Amino acid sequence: MEILETAFMQRALIAAVLVGITAPAIGIYLVQRRQALMGDGIGHVAMTGVGLGFLLSTNPIWMATIVSVVGAVTMELIRAYGRTRGDIALAMLFYGGMAGGVLLINLSDTGSTANLSSFLFGSLSTVSDADLTAISLLAAFVVLVSVGLRRQLFAVSQDEEFARVTGLPVRALNLLIAVTAAVTVSVAMRVVGLLLVSALMVVPVAAAQQISRSFRATFAIAVTIGVTVTLAGTTTSYYQDVPPGATIVLLAIGIFVVLTALVTPLARRRARTLEARGAQCTVDMPGNRRSSDDVKV
Numbered sequence: 248m249e250i251l252e253t254a255f256m257q258r259a260l261i262a263a264v265l266v267g268i269t270a271p272a273i274g275i276y277l278v279q280r281r282q283a284l285m286g287d288g289i290g291h292v293a294m295t296g297v298g299l300g301f302l303l304s305t306n307p308i309w310m311a312t313i314v315s316v317v318g319a320v321t322m323e324l325i326r327a328y329g330r331t332r333g334d335i336a337l338a339m340l341f342y343g344g345m346a347g348g349v350l351l352i353n354l355s356d357t358g359s360t361a362n363l364s365s366f367l368f369g370s371l372s373t374v375s376d377a378d379l380t381a382i383s384l385l386a387a388f389v390v391l392v393s394v395g396l397r398r399q400l401f402a403v404s405q406d407e408e409f410a411r412v413t414g415l416p417v418r419a420l421n422l423l424i425a426v427t428a429a430v431t432v433s434v435a436m437r438v439v440g441l442l443l444v445s446a447l448m449v450v451p452v453a454a455a456q457q458i459s460r461s462f463r464a465t466f467a468i469a470v471t472i473g474v475t476v477t478l479a480g481t482t483t484s485y486y487q488d489v490p491p492g493a494t495i496v497l498l499a500i501g502i503f504v505v506l507t508a509l510v511t512p513l514a515r516r517r518a519r520t521l522e523a524r525g526a527q528c529t530v531d532m533p534g535n536r537r538s539s540d541d542v543k544v
Contacts, residue, residue: 250485258379259371259438259491263481265386266435266447267474271455272393273431274448275466276424278456279404285322285425286445289432291341292318293441294348296433297366301355307366308381308433315429318344323425327418369440369492371484378437385434392427400424401462438477440492447473447499454503457510472502 250256277285296314300307318340325336352363365373374382393400402410403420411417428448435444455468480495 250482255372255374256481256485258374258376259481259485260478262374262379262382262438263477263491263495264474265382266438267477268470269386269389269393269431269434270439270444270447271451271469271473272466273389273424273427275452275462275469276393276400276404277428278449278452279401280424283449284445285319285428286432286448287442288322288337288341289315289319289429290436290441290444292344293429293432293436294363294366295344295351296348297363297436297441298348298351298355302351304355306377306381308378308385308437311366311436312381312385312430312433314344315432316426319425319429320422323422327421366436367440367442368490369436369438369443369495371438371481371491374437382434382437385430389427389431389434392423396420396423397462397466438481438491439495443492443496446496447477450496450499450503451476454499454506457503457506472499476502 250260274286277283293311293315296311297307299305299314300310303310321340322337325340348363364370399410399415399420400423402413402415403417403424407417407421410420431448432441432444435447439447451469451472452465454472455465459465459468476495476498480498481491483489483494483498484491
């Protein structure tokens with residue numbers, strides 16, 4: 248195949264597969280916790296890390312990972328201890344991260360606004376060997392955490408109070424989810440982009456929930472959808488010369504719409520069937536007995 252003959256597309260496809268696995272793998276816990284937009288906030292903070300990477304002439308992915316982890320931990324602490332001013336603090340953190348990234352990259356000698364655009368929306372040609380190594384190592388961490396600790400993370404995401412009663416280290420697990428989400432943002436920013444990575448964390452999970460109710464099945468289907476759309480979006484971007492991040496996200500939304508359209512009539516039919524069975528069961532209830540039905544001794 249022509250697409251596999253070029254080295255940069257080989258790197259891009261490998262990175263796409265890793266992103267398709269990691270984003271839904273941690274996204275399922277964020278959706279369960281009703282923190283679907285957390286990835287978007289971390290993406291804003293990661294921009295400062297990208298700017299620092301160019302300013303210090305280091306790999307932007309590693310620097311973005313460090314800054315994202317710090318930002319994610321700060322966000323989790325604000326969520327846990329913040330009160331009425333917590334939303335304002337988070338807003339300042341998000342906007343400050345974005346402004347800091349733009350400023351730092353313009354102060355650097357090697358960076359420019361054009362360089363920042365490839366991190367914001369993704370770029371196939373910019374995935375280098377060093378980037379692929381960093382993405383692979385970070386993706387391995389995300390998979391180990393999201394799969395190896397799935398029972399504990401699910402318990403915390405489902406009900407923190409119950410998890411605390413059972414003896415789980417709730418605070419540490421919450422911080423681990425935040426850190427893993429931050430690492431996932433760094434993994435995905437080369438392919439999907441910092442501004443769109445949150446969608447890849449959430450939309451495949453939401454699509455999987457349309458056809459599955461168990462956690463294990465939802466996890467597997469979400470990862471399958473994630474890998475499918477990242478590969479399809481990357482391939483489409485190569486042949487049609489369109490932005491990879493936007494293409495991947497639109498494909499994921501398209502799958503969500505199709506699954507919702509298919510499942511909704513079935514759900515309505517099932518509801519009507521259950522309602523009819525319930526009505527039939529009430530026919531012979533004790534309140535409907537006749538005097539002739541009484542048992543005589």
